[in-house]
Amino acid sequence: MWRLGLLPALALALPSGLLAQSSQFSVRGLGLPGRGLAVRSGSLGGGFGLFDAESSLNPASLTSIRTLTSSFTATQEWRTSTNPAGEASLRDSRFPLVRVVGPIPSIGVWLGGSVTMYTNRDFRIASVDTIALRGQPVGVADTTSSIGGMSDVSIAGAITLDDVWSVGLGLHVLTGVSRVEARRTFADSSFLPFRQSAELSTTGWGVSAGLVGRLSSTFMVALTARSDAKADVDRDSTATGEIDLPHRFGAGMLWQVHPKLTVAGHAQYHTWSAANSDLLAQGGVGAKNTWEVAVGAEWVGDPDRPFRRPLRLGVHYTQLPFPLAPGQQGREVGVSVGTGARFAGGRGGIDLGLERLWRREGPNFSESAWLLSLGVSIRP
Amino acid sequence: MTRAHQGRRRRVMAAGALLGFLAAGGCQEQLTAPGACPTSCPDATPRVIDTTLTAVPSGDSTFTGYVLAGAGSALLVSDQLPGGDARAVVRFAPRQDSLLVQDTLRSFVVDSVVIGLGVVGRDSLASGAVLFLYRLPATVDSSVGFTQLDSLFVATNVVDSIVIPDSLQSGGVSVAFSGTELARVDIPAGDSGVLALGVGLTSPSPTGVRIGSQSAGSLAPTFTSFVTIDIADTSLQVQSIGRGPTFNTFVTETAGFPPADLLAVGGAPSARSLIRFALPKRLEDSVQIVRATLLLAPESIAGVANDQGVLEVRALQADVGAKSPLCRVGLACGSGAILRASRADLIGGSTARLEIEVIDIVRSWQGERGGPSGFFLLLLPEASTFTRAVFGSTRAGGTPPRLQLTYVDPVLFEVP
Numbered sequence: 015m016w017r018l019g020l021l022p023a024l025a026l027a028l029p030s031g032l033l034a035q036s037s038q039f040s041v042r043g044l045g046l047p048g049r050g051l052a053v054r055s056g057s058l059g060g061g062f063g064l065f066d067a068e069s070s071l072n073p074a075s076l077t078s079i080r081t082l083t084s085s086f087t088a089t090q091e092w093r094t095s096t097n098p099a100g101e102a103s104l105r106d107s108r109f110p111l112v113r114v115v116g117p118i119p120s121i122g123v124w125l126g127g128s129v130t131m132y133t134n135r136d137f138r139i140a141s142v143d144t145i146a147l148r149g150q151p152v153g154v155a156d157t158t159s160s161i162g163g164m165s166d167v168s169i170a171g172a173i174t175l176d177d178v179w180s181v182g183l184g185l186h187v188l189t190g191v192s193r194v195e196a197r198r199t200f201a202d203s204s205f206l207p208f209r210q211s212a213e214l215s216t217t218g219w220g221v222s223a224g225l226v227g228r229l230s231s232t233f234m235v236a237l238t239a240r241s242d243a244k245a246d247v248d249r250d251s252t253a254t255g256e257i258d259l260p261h262r263f264g265a266g267m268l269w270q271v272h273p274k275l276t277v278a279g280h281a282q283y284h285t286w287s288a289a290n291s292d293l294l295a296q297g298g299v300g301a302k303n304t305w306e307v308a309v310g311a312e313w314v315g316d317p318d319r320p321f322r323r324p325l326r327l328g329v330h331y332t333q334l335p336f337p338l339a340p341g342q343q344g345r346e347v348g349v350s351v352g353t354g355a356r357f358a359g360g361r362g363g364i365d366l367g368l369e370r371l372w373r374r375e376g377p378n379f380s381e382s383a384w385l386l387s388l389g390v391s392i393r394p
Numbered sequence: 395m396t397r398a399h400q401g402r403r404r405r406v407m408a409a410g411a412l413l414g415f416l417a418a419g420g421c422q423e424q425l426t427a428p429g430a431c432p433t434s435c436p437d438a439t440p441r442v443i444d445t446t447l448t449a450v451p452s453g454d455s456t457f458t459g460y461v462l463a464g465a466g467s468a469l470l471v472s473d474q475l476p477g478g479d480a481r482a483v484v485r486f487a488p489r490q491d492s493l494l495v496q497d498t499l500r501s502f503v504v505d506s507v508v509i510g511l512g513v514v515g516r517d518s519l520a521s522g523a524v525l526f527l528y529r530l531p532a533t534v535d536s537s538v539g540f541t542q543l544d545s546l547f548v549a550t551n552v553v554d555s556i557v558i559p560d561s562l563q564s565g566g567v568s569v570a571f572s573g574t575e576l577a578r579v580d581i582p583a584g585d586s587g588v589l590a591l592g593v594g595l596t597s598p599s600p601t602g603v604r605i606g607s608q609s610a611g612s613l614a615p616t617f618t619s620f621v622t623i624d625i626a627d628t629s630l631q632v633q634s635i636g637r638g639p640t641f642n643t644f645v646t647e648t649a650g651f652p653p654a655d656l657l658a659v660g661g662a663p664s665a666r667s668l669i670r671f672a673l674p675k676r677l678e679d680s681v682q683i684v685r686a687t688l689l690l691a692p693e694s695i696a697g698v699a700n701d702q703g704v705l706e707v708r709a710l711q712a713d714v715g716a717k718s719p720l721c722r723v724g725l726a727c728g729s730g731a732i733l734r735a736s737r738a739d740l741i742g743g744s745t746a747r748l749e750i751e752v753i754d755i756v757r758s759w760q761g762e763r764g765g766p767s768g769f770f771l772l773l774l775p776e777a778s779t780f781t782r783a784v785f786g787s788t789r790a791g792g793t794p795p796r797l798q799l800t801y802v803d804p805v806l807f808e809v810p
Binding site for chain 1: 439440442444682684685751753798800802804805806807808
């Protein structure tokens with residue numbers, strides 16, 4: 015009975031809304047890209063992401079799943095942002111991944127669907143200034159905020175070609191709304207506060223393909239590619255333009271060094287500069303291509319029970335596509351640790367991850383953050 | 395309980411503790427980061443712009459006749475006041491010659507009379523002011539003029555005087571008559587019980603006093619007679635008869651107000667001024683106005699020191715000229731609501747530019763349901779103050795009315 019009570023407790027415990035990442039690095043362009051990783055892969059730095067069916071990076075990884083699995087990820091972040099205007103300690107929560115995958119044995123196909131964070135454009139920026147009004151200096155306080163971003167709603171299928179190779183194909187619908195608001199208050203109360211809001215919606219689509227090869231009993235490789243088409247952007251239901259979305263190319267390998275130790279890593283390349291001209295044309299700073307490199311290692315105490323409190327370690331480096339200022343490019347480094355457990359005869363699972371992140375752009379803008387992630391999976 | 399069962403329970407308890415930890419963190423959001431603009435700020439910085447509009451040429455006018463003398467809350471009396479003196483007239487309701495007591499009309503004898511007046515406002519720094527009461531014909535009415543009234547303000551008509559204590563800013567004053575003094579307030583049979591009085595003022599220095607009119611509540615003029623009724627029952631013999639005004643007014647020797655081609659407020663009958671502005675189309679429907687100030691250049695402001703009137707600016711529900719219905723504070727008007735009164739104190743003798751905040755009014759002009767882009771100027775209390783103000787117009791005077799606007803252009807949010 016106490017196991018049945020766990021799910022309602024989980025539902026009550028989690029925050030009630032899809033809330034903010036609120037990074038100062040999500041201010042430009044489409045915001046901060048999501049990584050599409052489940053908690054297990056995230057704890058491994060993302061290095062196992064191309065092989066993990068519970069992550070959404072590679073449709074071919076679906077074939078690694080044995081039974082219908084639904085998973086849910088929640089993340090709480092504590093962050094310190096620093097820039098020339100000062101330093102602030104911030105905290106927020108988000109639910110970056112919901113995924114359902116499973117095999118259809120009768121036809122030898124694996125199917126999966128997911129809703130993941132494609133980009134996050136949650137932020138609230140406050141600043142103060144003094145301007146001249148009616149010939150007098152007047153202090154002003156500005157707050158600009160955005161809640162929203164783009165979500166990636168995908169459906170994917172995969173098949174095994176033989177004992178070695180699996181291939182997969184995914185279709186992606188990209189949709190999202192950002193509710194942006196600008197506020198200004200004046201130190202002189204003779205001037206009434208100003209407030210304006212708008213709703214920016216984005217719609218696009220993409221396709222992805224992947225390949226996983228089990229070259230030996232201890233060594234696997236993976237390749238993936240994805241192409242996202244142009245996204246239509248509306249402001250308050252009025253078409254304002256298009257933004258070209260990137261292609262993504264990734265390659266990874268997984269090596270079981272020892273029955274108790276597995277290491278994996280991948281590199282991905284995003285052609286975000288496709289959006290550069292569109293963003294510049296609309297007054298933005300632009301976009302740059304990005305590299306991501308991730309490596310992780312998982313240690314299991316009992317190879318026969320690999321999900322019984324494994325120790326997961328990982329590190330990743332990624333570049334940020336939307337610079338705050340021209341000529342710069344932000345970067346992110348993360349170190350992560352995690353574990354997990356299965357219960358109820360393997361029908362339920364919990365994965366935990368703790369990650370330390372550092373983001374930086376130029377000499378003046380930096381962030382450090384702790385991310386605590388919880389993944390819940392159910393295999394009915 | 396088996397060991398496996400205990401292990402499961404431990405795991406679930408650990409998971410529960412973790413969920414609680416996440417819940418505690420997740421319920422607390424702190425999202426606001428400092429912005430190092432423009433680098434870390436999105437392109438959504440409001441652009442604030444100042445502009446000044448001049449009133450529509452010949453679209454400003456002064457109209458009179460809104461509130462008549464005596465219809466306001468005060469009557470004016472003055473002495474040596476620059477610009478002309480004022481005299482007040484009060485005619486009380488008839489005091490009948492008998493009272494109905496125990497179903498019988500019975501005659502009475504007047505024992506004493508008290509006449510009360512209320513001081514609504516005065517220059518408290520002016521000392522030695524004395525109100526003089528003059529007996530007037532019972533037939534006095536609104537046709538009486540200053541010259542005619544002044545000819546009646548002679549010593550033979552003086553009923554009595556009331557010294558206004560120097561410490562009195564506002565409040566009641568009275569004078570009582572008894573014995574032989576009653577002859578001064580005796581009402582001849584031909585007057586049908588009507589007592590009419592004129593009120594004047596003498597003062598060592600030029601000043602004026604505002605006394606309560608019939609609508610001034612507790613400060614309204616009173617005429618109270620204490621009488622003894624012809625009846626055997628001694629408990630019913632002594633009674634009082636109170637009478638208030640049925641008519642009151644004041645007259646001034648002011649001439650030439652309001653002046654032609656200038657904008658004026660005040661006086662009696664009161665003058666109001668209509669000023670129209672042409673709000674540019676862009677300001678009408680595309681910007682947020684954060685401050686609006688009406689600028690008026692006084693040509694003259696006359697009145698009694700330390701007892702100024704207040705200039706009020708009102709919005710129009712519809713622009714039909716002199717009879718335009720006006721918006722009220724707290725009610726919807728045009729496309730908005732007038733939440734704040736737009737007022738300015740008028741300082742006698744000052745020629746300093748008046749700046750009156752009119753943000754609610756100007757905002758009510760915006761949008762499809764916007765009201766007419768004009769102001770009505772009026773003086774408070776209307777037809778009840780010595781203050782008279784004259785401002786430059788678009789046709790005459792030094793500077794026409796202007797409207798200083800500070801607005802924010804629409805923010806073009808950075809489109810991702």
